[in-house]
Amino acid sequence: MSLDKSDVEKIAHLARMALDESHIEAYVEDLGNILNLVEQLEAADTDAIEPMFHPLHMAQRLRGDEVTESDCRGANQVVAPKVENGLYLVPKVIE
Amino acid sequence: MQWETVIGLEIHAQLATRSKIFSGASTAYGADANTQACIIDLGFPGVLPVLNEAAVDMALKFGIAVNSEIASRSVFARKNYFYPDLPKGYQISQFELPIVGKGSISIDLEEGSQKVIGITRAHLEEDAGKSLHEDFHGMSGIDLNRTGTPLLEIVSEPDMRSIKEAVAYARKIHQLVVYLGICDGNMQEGSFRVDANISIRPLGQEAFGTRTELKNINSFRFMERALNYELERQIDLMEGGGEVVQETRLYDADRDETRSMRSKEEANDYRYFPDPDLLPVEISEERLQRARQAMPELPDQKRQRFETEYRLSSADALTLTQSRALADYFELVVATGADAKMTANWVTVELAGALNKAGLDLSQSPVRPKQLGGLLQRIADNTISGKLAKQVFEAIWNGEGDADSVIEAKGLKQITDSGEIEKIIDEVIAANPKQVEQFRAGKDKLLGFFVGQVMKQTQGKANPGQVNEILLAKLKG
Numbered sequence: 139m140s141l142d143k144s145d146v147e148k149i150a151h152l153a154r155m156a157l158d159e160s161h162i163e164a165y166v167e168d169l170g171n172i173l174n175l176v177e178q179l180e181a182a183d184t185d186a187i188e189p190m191f192h193p194l195h196m197a198q199r200l201r202g203d204e205v206t207e208s209d210c211r212g213a214n215q216v217v218a219p220k221v222e223n224g225l226y227l228v229p230k231v232i233e
Numbered sequence: 234m235q236w237e238t239v240i241g242l243e244i245h246a247q248l249a250t251r252s253k254i255f256s257g258a259s260t261a262y263g264a265d266a267n268t269q270a271c272i273i274d275l276g277f278p279g280v281l282p283v284l285n286e287a288a289v290d291m292a293l294k295f296g297i298a299v300n301s302e303i304a305s306r307s308v309f310a311r312k313n314y315f316y317p318d319l320p321k322g323y324q325i326s327q328f329e330l331p332i333v334g335k336g337s338i339s340i341d342l343e344e345g346s347q348k349v350i351g352i353t354r355a356h357l358e359e360d361a362g363k364s365l366h367e368d369f370h371g372m373s374g375i376d377l378n379r380t381g382t383p384l385l386e387i388v389s390e391p392d393m394r395s396i397k398e399a400v401a402y403a404r405k406i407h408q409l410v411v412y413l414g415i416c417d418g419n420m421q422e423g424s425f426r427v428d429a430n431i432s433i434r435p436l437g438q439e440a441f442g443t444r445t446e447l448k449n450i451n452s453f454r455f456m457e458r459a460l461n462y463e464l465e466r467q468i469d470l471m472e473g474g475g476e477v478v479q480e481t482r483l484y485d486a487d488r489d490e491t492r493s494m495r496s497k498e499e500a501n502d503y504r505y506f507p508d509p510d511l512l513p514v515e516i517s518e519e520r521l522q523r524a525r526q527a528m529p530e531l532p533d534q535k536r537q538r539f540e541t542e543y544r545l546s547s548a549d550a551l552t553l554t555q556s557r558a559l560a561d562y563f564e565l566v567v568a569t570g571a572d573a574k575m576t577a578n579w580v581t582v583e584l585a586g587a588l589n590k591a592g593l594d595l596s597q598s599p600v601r602p603k604q605l606g607g608l609l610q611r612i613a614d615n616t617i618s619g620k621l622a623k624q625v626f627e628a629i630w631n632g633e634g635d636a637d638s639v640i641e642a643k644g645l646k647q648i649t650d651s652g653e654i655e656k657i658i659d660e661v662i663a664a665n666p667k668q669v670e671q672f673r674a675g676k677d678k679l680l681g682f683f684v685g686q687v688m689k690q691t692q693g694k695a696n697p698g699q700v701n702e703i704l705l706a707k708l709k710g
Contacts, residue, residue, distance in 0.1 A: 152502055154315055191308045191330070191507045197515035203250045203287035206257030207271040214275060215267070224266035225374030228317040231364050 141170045235436040236468055239444075240399040240429060240460070241391035244406055245384050246416040247360065247424040248291045254359050254383035255282030255325065262422050270362070270377035276321030282510055288383040289514065291415035292332045292357050293524040295385060298409055298531055299352050301336030303521060309357075309511040312503045317375050318362035326386075328505040331356035332514065338409070339533075340401040341551070350402050351390030358384050385415070391430065391441065396460045400453055403427050408532055412557050420451050427456055432477065433467050443477040447491055449484045459484035463491050535560055543573035552581050558595050562602055569606025572613055579605060583626055604629050608636040615696055621645045648695045651703065654687070657695070658703055661686045672708050680704065
């Protein structure tokens with residue numbers, strides 16, 4: 139499977155990554171190589187194999203339904219560029 | 234051309250847990266902005282989500298109620314998209330292996346018939362925060378308190394063929410999650426949200442038409458209006474030679490129209506993948522068994538029991554089991570010894586009417602079940618007539634006491650002493666010789682006149698059955 143420049147640009151956009159125009163060709167090749175590897179893997183017969191969703195053979199631990207966290211808004215908002223009335227301010231979102 | 238409507242619904246029910254699905258932050262509604270968003274909800278580096286067992290058990294309850302296949306192993310996945318109210322840049326959801334698989338629920342249609350609607354799946358996920366679009370110096374404000382609140386997303390099959398069916402299904406799911414105690418059902422606060430997929434196709438055509446998805450529906454009334462608008466829009470498009478475009482549309486209740494939500498159109502590539510922070514969820518047979526044992530009586534079961542146990546009509550049983558609170562109220566009144574049929578009438582007519590008029594919820598009713606039961610017993614044992622009972626009900630409603638004290642204080646006790654009634658009847662007969670003569674000459678209708686006179690003399694307190702009986706005997710005698 140081969141990628142072209144527009145695929146890489148689309149993937150970068152979905153991940154909100156800014157790509158340097160001069161690096162795009164290299165990504166086309168690197169990502170293409172990864173997809174080729176996956177393609178090779180797909181040739182293996184996996185009909186009788188249960189898909190693996192996690193490398194650890196363990197089940198998720200559950201926690202009891204208790205409120206254990208107290209208000210840390212002040213501390214949490216120290217890293218925020220802009221806050222007002224306890225709200226995080228972000229560039230306007232218009233729908 | 235005749236068109237057929239096809240509707241499928243995605244319902245998000247906020248689960249009624251105390252804490253978030255993956256963190257110990259509170260889920261209480263209405264707190265100060267961002268005071269309930271902890272570092273796990275905010276996706277700070279190095280934090281790990283841990284699954285809340287109450288959310289799992291609530292999903293199981295729902296699955297059991299709709300006869301679903303419960304997955305013994307389910308998996309959380311990341312749904313990736315960028316939006317300011319989603320601090321991690323992905324929502325933890327379930328994709329390939331949801332906890333609740335295929336099930337079904339039957340809805341009641343107007344003609345008294347039923348229809349089975351398929352449920353494709355129900356999966357656990359976390360809610361996002363809220364964007365406040367009021368102007369903050371040209372910026373938007375973000376409150377992340379809701380972030381991480383557990384949601385059960387219930388996806389139906391495209392089985393509904395009319396807007397009525399879609400509304401009936403949504404109401405049925407709403408009733409069910411509230412009965413199960415897994416969601417408070419508050420649509421205004423966003424605890425229960427409906428997204429609708431709607432398309433049309435020429436009647437008789439097998440293939441589905443192109444659908445649109447309607448969002449932002451926060452009441453059943455708006456749901457009906459939004460679907461009506463969208464249905465008309467699609468028919469106009471198709472009949473005008475146009476095409477329906479697959480897109481998400483927002484319902485604007487103020488303008489009563491749906492609008493294309495262009496900003497999200499291109500973002501439909503969510504690139505799901507299993508969340509490495511969470512291991513597969515395994516549901517043991519014991520856990521499932523415990524959930525089965527904790528199941529309350531469901532609306533349909535309760536309705537059947539009401540019909541057989543209390544010999545209620547199916548209409549009364551249906552009305553009384555609309556909500557668990559109403560059904561409980563009814564049973565508490567009956568438990569005081571009141572007649573079931575009479576209780577059904579009083580609860581669905583007098584009480585419901587008074588609550589409606591006062592704009593009150595059943596939980597705020599000034600008349601407690603025990604008080605209504607006391608009143609009904611006084612009707613049953615002939616202490617008061619049905620007519621005066623309404624006065625007594627009003628007095629209880631106004632906080633003037635229980636049935637007995639109100640009857641006593643207002644002197645409403647029915648006259649059942651036949652000697653006393655006879656005396657009054659004798660007076661009435663003596664005072665109206667002309668009417669007596671006419672009655673005896675065959676003018677039967679005059680009986681009503683005599684009853685009226687007696688009731689007037691007794692301020693409505695004479696027992697009507699006795700009055701009739703004695704009057705007839707005396708007039709004919």
